[in-house]
Each structure stands twice: as C-alpha cells, then as structure tokens.
Amino acid sequence: MFLKNCWYVAAWSNDIGRELTAETFLGENIVLYRQKDGTPVALENACPHRKLPLSDGNLKGDTIECGYHGLTFDCAGKCIDSPTQRGMTPRRAVVRSYPIIDRYRLLWIWMGDAALADPDKIFPIENFDDPSWGKTDGGAMDIDCHYLWVCDNLLDPSHVAWVHVTSFAGAGTDDEELDIKKTDRGVIVSRWIQNKPPSPYYAELVQFKGDCDRLQHYEMCLPAIGLNKSIYTPVGTGGYDKPYVDTTFINISYNFMTPIDEDRTRYFWFQHRNSEPDNKEVSEFMNRGARMAFQEDKDVLEKVHLGMKHMTTPNIDLGLDAGAKQFRRFLDRKIKDEAVKLEAGE
Structure with missing residues (x-):
C-alpha cells in the first residue's frame, strides 16, 4: 500500500x-x-x-x-x-x-x-538558499481521504476550471491539450496556454500588463511529492524551448503528501517564487490564496474518497486521468519491487 x-x-x-x-x-x-x-x-x-x-x-x-x-x-x-x-x-x-x-x-x-x-535521497528543492527567491510560510492540512486521491488531483491541471474558479482558473484551463511525460522520479502533466488573460490569483503577482503565455506544470514524484510550477510571461515569450525574459514570473508550489493511514493524509505545502523575496505582503497574499484553494480541494477529495470507497456502480476514467494513472502504475511497481526485496532479505 x-x-x-x-x-x-x-x-x-x-x-x-x-x-x-x-x-x-x-x-x-x-x-x-x-x-x-x-x-x-x-x-x-x-x-x-x-x-x-x-x-x-x-x-x-x-x-x-x-x-x-x-x-x-x-x-x-x-x-x-x-x-x-x-x-x-x-x-x-x-x-x-x-x-x-x-x-x-x-x-x-x-x-x-x-x-x-x-x-x-531527500527530495531536492532548487533555489531554496537563493536569496533572490521568496518563500511563503506554507502550511499543513489533514484531509480525510487516501493520499493517492490528493496525488491524482495534483496531476490534473483541468480541475482548476471548476474547483478554483476565483483563484487558479483561467482561459484554456478547461480544454487545452495536455502533454504527459514520464521521468525517473514520476510523471509530469503540463501545457502552455498562449495569449490568454492570467488567472485571478496570478493577475495580482505578475510584473507586466495585459495577456500572457502561461505554463501549467503539474509533476508528481515518489513517494507522493507534487511540484506544481506556474510560469507567466508576456505574450509571445512562452514555450517549452524558450528562455525566460526579465518579467517572467515563476512560482513553484511544493506539495508533500504523507499518508496517515489508508483513509487520511497529512498535506504539507509552501510556495517559492523568483521575485520579491522580502515582500511579506506578497508572501501572505500567496499563502492565503493557496490555503483557500487547498480547502476547496479538501472539500472535493473527501467526498471523492467516500464515493470511490463505497461505490455501488462502476466509475469511469477520462482522458485527463492519464497522468495520474501512469503515476499510480509507476508507484505500484516500486511498492511491489520493495516487497520482493524484503521477502528475499535484501
């Protein structure tokens, strides 16, 4: 498990x-x-x-x-x-x-x-000691659901269009095509959304005016660590192979899921941005927004957990679940490999 x-x-x-x-x-x-x-x-x-x-x-x-x-x-x-x-x-x-x-x-x-x-082997946090990067205080929250439902949620960029309407949602989050990539530590689900308004949450943080190119980078790593990267850059400057410009805003949300048991998860998080390292107001604004959004996730995921645990009819998967399914298969292989080695006394 x-x-x-x-x-x-x-x-x-x-x-x-x-x-x-x-x-x-x-x-x-x-x-x-x-x-x-x-x-x-x-x-x-x-x-x-x-x-x-x-x-x-x-x-x-x-x-x-x-x-x-x-x-x-x-x-x-x-x-x-x-x-x-x-x-x-x-x-x-x-x-x-x-x-x-x-x-x-x-x-x-x-x-x-x-x-x-x-x-x-502790998960590396890039730029943690870089004084030009700002950090939020972060937080912790217990969620009454299996930890993999939280992992699934953090590999699903599309849910923001319905669950986080006033924060992380925005044009393109509901139907733009997703790119899925396997890594040696997990799975990345991402997409560049071009020439659209920024989401309500990030509109207060970017350092340029008008529409933007926006990256949604949702990565899940073993054992249950989510790295969600949001990049906002002026129109025409965003893309997988394009360098950052002076006004490119990067925020990385680090999410650490620790299973309490099969029905409960302790969720830790903090955010790391490439600007205004000493601006406490920005840090507090970001922390409040993150906590509000994670509470919205909690409200949904606790009901998903109960619904899936006590289902009376079969559930279905959607195309947007591909990344989460890949991560679950990857994790399951690692758990089985560990069990085999334990049984063999290695």
Whole structure:
C-alpha cells in the first residue's frame, strides 16, 4: 500500500520541540521530540510491555519514561532502565527508532529499513538558499481521504476550471491539450496556454500588463511529492524551448503528501517564487490564496474518497486521468519491487 524506503515529511521543523508529540504515518504510531541539543527523535509510540503510548509518558533529559511502569528508552529505542526489575531488563524491551532529519524547514522521516536511509535521497528543492527567491510560510492540512486521491488531483491541471474558479482558473484551463511525460522520479502533466488573460490569483503577482503565455506544470514524484510550477510571461515569450525574459514570473508550489493511514493524509505545502523575496505582503497574499484553494480541494477529495470507497456502480476514467494513472502504475511497481526485496532479505 505504501512505499517505505523513502523520505516523507513528518512535520514543520518548528512544530516539534521538547514535548512528546504523537503522530501516525503510514499506519504506524510514532512519537516525535527533540533532544536538548535540538536533534530530532522519532520512536515507535508503544511501550513493549503493554503498548501504552510512550507519548503518555515523560521526557526525562533525552530519554522517554513510560507512564505505566517506568521503563525508560533512549533515542535509539533501547531500554536503559526498568525500575521494577533493575538488572533484569528484558532483551526484547526495545522500540523501533526511525531516521529523521531537518531540511528545508521540514522534518523528514524514513519509514523503511533504517540502513538504507540516505539523506541525499531527500527530495531536492532548487533555489531554496537563493536569496533572490521568496518563500511563503506554507502550511499543513489533514484531509480525510487516501493520499493517492490528493496525488491524482495534483496531476490534473483541468480541475482548476471548476474547483478554483476565483483563484487558479483561467482561459484554456478547461480544454487545452495536455502533454504527459514520464521521468525517473514520476510523471509530469503540463501545457502552455498562449495569449490568454492570467488567472485571478496570478493577475495580482505578475510584473507586466495585459495577456500572457502561461505554463501549467503539474509533476508528481515518489513517494507522493507534487511540484506544481506556474510560469507567466508576456505574450509571445512562452514555450517549452524558450528562455525566460526579465518579467517572467515563476512560482513553484511544493506539495508533500504523507499518508496517515489508508483513509487520511497529512498535506504539507509552501510556495517559492523568483521575485520579491522580502515582500511579506506578497508572501501572505500567496499563502492565503493557496490555503483557500487547498480547502476547496479538501472539500472535493473527501467526498471523492467516500464515493470511490463505497461505490455501488462502476466509475469511469477520462482522458485527463492519464497522468495520474501512469503515476499510480509507476508507484505500484516500486511498492511491489520493495516487497520482493524484503521477502528475499535484501
């Protein structure tokens, strides 16, 4: 169901501190906290004695004391104290430890084999440290649907014409032909819309007057990371092989879907633009617009999830679903390959 040997976003870095925070990712219960020096820790959230959540216990220094009988675990999940039977700590008194790393203002957790957890495999965010690029604060939202419905939605440039009428919609978003491309990390669905007015949301952001050429670039990467790139450039200057001009506006929306379980998704996002890096008003405007649009998606996707889970008649696919279907097949192959290697002991 889930790809395990990869990095998922667990939280915004500044949301995890010196308190025990209970979370569920990929159906696994986990407790998060930071050591005194700020290093993040992720452990199985269940004492091996009677499975009381460790998050119900106490943080003592850098260790967790279970709130039932005091079994105490270090940052690697090893039991270092058993007050009721000191000197006779059961060898099986261990909890799983998950690799977890701070990067790009986010906490990334590795849900698979810890020996394979390579930090270089964290999804790269280009220009993150470029001071000429502006960032929004971003956000997080729980959506009561399977994570792949969110992925499908982020590979569908056409839905904006009906779901996001006052924000991302615009001429050409309903019927312009889509280009689909496979990559080594996923699928890209894109199209250039030529000589049309900008969408309502971006009309406030572009630095030129009149109509535009507009790129909708919807990319989904393993395990469930959406990179949506919007490019607005003066008429006649847009196209797949054309260079950017001085007034070309680029916004990249980074979307990180972390499955909570098969019915719930934690959705993290932020936006990255090639202009006005210090303009807080622009950042706040973009963040408000994104949150409003994602709430619109949430309202639709939760009903899609229920409708598809409890369907009484068969559903159909449309041509616009081609990119999403390709990504699902790609992901499914990776999940099956992972299962085969696990069974073979690799």
